[in-house]
Amino acid sequence: MELVLPSRFRERVDCIVDDQKKFYRSLEKPLPRAFRINTLKADKKKVVKSLREYGLKITSVPWDDLAFVVEDGVTVGSTMEHFMGHIYIQELVSMLPPLLLKNEIKKTENPVILDACAAPGSKTTQISALMGNSGLLVANDSSFGRMKILKHNIEKLGCSNVVALNRDARHLKTEFKFDFIFLDAPCSSEGIIRKNPNIMTHWSTNKIKWLSKMQQEMIVNCYDLLKKGGTMIYSTCTYSPEENERVIHNLLTKRNAKIKTIKIKGLETSPTVKEWNGKKFDRNVKKAVRIWPHHNDTGGFFMAKIQEGSE
């Protein structure tokens, strides 16, 4: 079936994508099925051996030693490892934000971390595994309905350092300050077209406008919850500059934040947009990265690494 995209969406993306043909062709391909190994409950070698014994063809991913892709048409959803929570089915780009702070988290004793928009808990459980169940991981989400799936996942994956809150990330206040914050903001989800083509039936520039406003409020509030010198990862699964570069630019005008360079070995990343609708972004915004689906055979993604700058 041919993928139908709004013409306004095409106009907007055509201005910022490096290779339009490859980009649109990639959107018509189904997304590779991926999973990661949950080190809270399982040993990587044992799991890989077991899955291969079932006859599953799995291949490792160059940028993440715990992530694997399953051959087309095969599901790992009916394996014992999935039932036991030894593996977690998750899109490859969705696994990236925790990887950006992997070393910092492992070096920090009893880290205190906030996952500001946590449901359904994919990143939460991945972060908890990086923490080795130590310290505190506050998993917040404003949707009461999505708390059930978050609860299910943190239990299934054996997390014992997660406390879930049901608040709006724009107004979340705690007496705690956080070493690290993950803000995977609600977005127009243009980057998940490959996974869910129907997502574009809800697409509109008005929606992007109000999402951008909400994201700008969220990022400032979350930034204020960082400890001195603490680090936040801002991410979305969308291409809209209003929801990505604009949000980071806005934070830089309001707070003394530092944007850190992002490098992930084995993953092709692309530069950010320098200006949009005639407005130039702060030069530090270019330290953030975009991930296009045709570069790594993934969904689309945006990430920025932000350090609290008062130190």
Next chain:
Amino acid sequence: MNLKPLKTKIVEAVLEYLENRFGIDSGLFYGMDFLQNEKGRVFALSKTAASFAERRVIACISLPFVRLDASVKPTSAMIQVFGNHATKNVVTIDRNEAKDFIQGFDLYDVKHNCERGYVIIKYKDFPLGCGLLRENNVKNMLPKAKRMPVEML
């Protein structure tokens, strides 16, 4: 959900029960704190997480550890994490029984060397969850949300 710390005496009693019933060494839980909700469910979590959780209204926490009412019922979530440390009252089942158990069916005429009461159901190296043993039958205690069909095992 409102949580309060589980009294030290009750923590000791729960850990002693797990040691006596299943041979699970209480030293495994060193560094964990235990909180209880209004329904008698006890959660085990890191000390930092416990001190944060007990001071506010929260949506949910993990890890559900045991349920306290007339007796101590270990949760399947706890068994899946710590069950491989058990040395007794473990019912080892075969492939077909494992498929049934994971889908939520009770088990009948199982071979075992266990005492009546709560047991750990295990297939190969996988502690699947909690069951209630009465003579040779096991009542399935796996929560409905965890039940699913498994083809590859």
